[in-house]
Amino acid sequence: MESMAKKKVRPRRSFTAEFKAEIVGLCRRGDRSVGQVAKDFDLTETAVRGWVRQAEVDAGDRNGLTSGEREELAVLRRENRRLREDVEVLKRATAFFATETR
Numbered sequence: 816m817e818s819m820a821k822k823k824v825r826p827r828r829s830f831t832a833e834f835k836a837e838i839v840g841l842c843r844r845g846d847r848s849v850g851q852v853a854k855d856f857d858l859t860e861t862a863v864r865g866w867v868r869q870a871e872v873d874a875g876d877r878n879g880l881t882s883g884e885r886e887e888l889a890v891l892r893r894e895n896r897r898l899r900e901d902v903e904v905l906k907r908a909t910a911f912f913a914t915e916t917r
Contacts, residue, residue: 838863839870 841852842863849867853860871877880888 835866836870839867842867843870 838852838856838858841847842849847855849863850860852858853863868877868879869882872879873881
């Protein structure tokens with residue numbers, strides 16, 4: 816097992832919406848495959864395919880959550896988690912004060 820070459824871990828990169836749109840445009844033109852575009856720009860094929868898929872959803876060509884809906888869902892989930900934590904704190908405080916007043 817030690818003779819197997821370990822993959823070099825690539826640091827996580829972030830890309831602008833404009834860059835992603837440009838890459839998606841190159842893929843949609845059809846003169847190059849998704850794999851070739853990914854290779855030319857030193858991107859992972861999986862990431863490029865995800866960008867193309869999300870662009871299709873946003874355009875209404877594919878079923879799924881649009882980028883705006885995904886963002887709203889994330890915000891609502893964060894808010895829901897915070898509210899649940901608040902309720903838990905209030906429950907503990909109520910229990911504490913209920914035992915203290917007896």
